[in-house]
Amino acid sequence: MKHFFSVEDIDNSEQWIAEAMQLKKSPLAHKTLGTHKTLGMLFFNPSLRTRLSTQKAALNLGMEIMIMNFSGEGWTLEFEDGIIMDQGSSEHIKEAAQVVSQYCDVLAIRSFAELKDREEDYKEKVLQGFMKYATIPVINMESATGHPLQALTDALTIVEHKTETRPRVVLTWAPHPKALPQAVANSFVAMMQKLDVDFAVTHPKGFELANQIIKDTPVFYDQDKALDQADFVYVKNWSAYQDYGKTSLDFDWTLTKEKMKITNEAFLMHCLPVRRNVVIADAVLDSQQSLVIKQALNRVYAAQLVLKKLLDKK
Ligand SMILES: NCCC[C@H](NC(=O)CCC(=O)O)C(=O)O
Ligand SMILES: NC(=O)OP(=O)(O)O
Numbered sequence: 016m017k018h019f020f021s022v023e024d025i026d027n028s029e030q031w032i033a034e035a036m037q038l039k040k041s042p043l044a045h046k047t048l049g050t051h052k053t054l055g056m057l058f059f060n061p062s063l064r065t066r067l068s069t070q071k072a073a074l075n076l077g078m079e080i081m082i083m084n085f086s087g088e089g090w091t092l093e094f095e096d097g098i099i100m101d102q103g104s105s106e107h108i109k110e111a112a113q114v115v116s117q118y119c120d121v122l123a124i125r126s127f128a129e130l131k132d133r134e135e136d137y138k139e140k141v142l143q144g145f146m147k148y149a150t151i152p153v154i155n156m157e158s159a160t161g162h163p164l165q166a167l168t169d170a171l172t173i174v175e176h177k178t179e180t181r182p183r184v185v186l187t188w189a190p191h192p193k194a195l196p197q198a199v200a201n202s203f204v205a206m207m208q209k210l211d212v213d214f215a216v217t218h219p220k221g222f223e224l225a226n227q228i229i230k231d232t233p234v235f236y237d238q239d240k241a242l243d244q245a246d247f248v249y250v251k252n253w254s255a256y257q258d259y260g261k262t263s264l265d266f267d268w269t270l271t272k273e274k275m276k277i278t279n280e281a282f283l284m285h286c287l288p289v290r291r292n293v294v295i296a297d298a299v300l301d302s303q304q305s306l307v308i309k310q311a312l313n314r315v316y317a318a319q320l321v322l323k324k325l326l327d328k329k
Contacts, residue, residue: 016328018146018153019321022163022205028170035171035316042075042319048326049078055119056082056156057089059126059141064287065156065164068314069123075319076326081119094140108141112148121152121325128159128196130260136160136196152325154318162198165286166206167317172310173212173247176282181211182246183279187238188218189270189294191252194262199286200253201228208232217241219265225256238268245278250285250295264293272298282306 016024025031038044054073058066066082073080083089092111093104100107115122126141136159146153155163173184184207186200200216201224207214208230216224217235235241242248250270255261269292275281283295283305291297299305 016324018155019163019325020142020146020153020155020158021161022166022202022209024163025167025206025209028206028209031167031320032171032174035167035313035320036175038075038319038323039313039316042315045323046075046077048323049073049076051079052120052326052329053079053081053118054322055115055122056080057085057115057122057124058083058156059085059124060157062125062156064311064314065125068311069154069156069164069318069322071315072319072322075315076322078121078322092141092144094144108144109148112145113150116150119151120329121154121322122149123154123156124158125156126158128198130194130196130254133256133259152328154321154325157198159196160198161202161205162286163202163206164314164317164321165199166202167320168310168313169203169249169284169286170206170210171313171317172284172306173210175313176306177246179246181213183213183215183244184247184249185241185245185281186214186216186249186251187241187270188222188268189250189252190264190266190268191262191290191294192264194254194260195252197224197228197253197256200224200251203249203251204228204232215241219263219268221258221261222253222255222263223257224253238274239277242274242277242281245281248275248278248281248283250283250289252294266293269293269296270299271296272302275299275302275304280304284310287311
């Protein structure tokens, strides 16, 4: 693995999950692996969990950390080759990526979809640009189209909590006042396709994810039907892929206590942050079935595993 860009970089999911569980048992077992190594973290968007859990993971490995909030504090970057830079952008990704590479040993980046132009977002110009010009490994901390650290965390959380050999896992769309990227859903789908689970996706008409993501995963337009006998319910809003960036506040899709009754006393999952009583009702978020806080803890071990793999190679 040269970079950790997508779920496709997880070459053996069972093995990775076992290794992450081992790190959770003894987080300080590799305390000197990162001595005199620096993790650089660049944020083009806000974060709570990703920033702190990745930082914690680096600290557990004995690394130093440098963080920069790029939006507002960094120069506006240019990503196109051969362009005359007489407009808004001040610095080309070519220089920026090579310069940062001289200060750090691993570089982690967050850069969300803009949700204006689907083709532009799916080109992943920020992450692809850094991976092209950086001379050190790059980690995706949620890009325009994927959030693989979250997906690895989710897989770990499901394996930790499952009581059936092949649990039923349902990803359900939920309403949201803001247009959100497809990144979390895309990576969760890709991750579930790699695990031995009975997986289905449910969403209203018009909120189909890309065909190249869904592949042969069953999709239901009837949420109740999908939730029947579910062991894990993963709730997430995403804006439309077809009518790109369109959102909806259809409260019929809010995950309520009544809907949880259809399931097999399912565990509730969400990546957070969550809009209470829009995406998920208080009664479900505050119930014993909710794994959302435990999920957030597992972000540390997913990040630590990825960092460890990249440092082991150095
Ligand atoms: N990293 C986890 C989710 C990040 C982002 N959510 C958000 O932007 C929520 C913002 C809000 O609710 O205002 C997303 O869905 O991709
Ligand atoms: N789940 C997640 O990535 O959270 P943050 O956006 O707070 O980092």
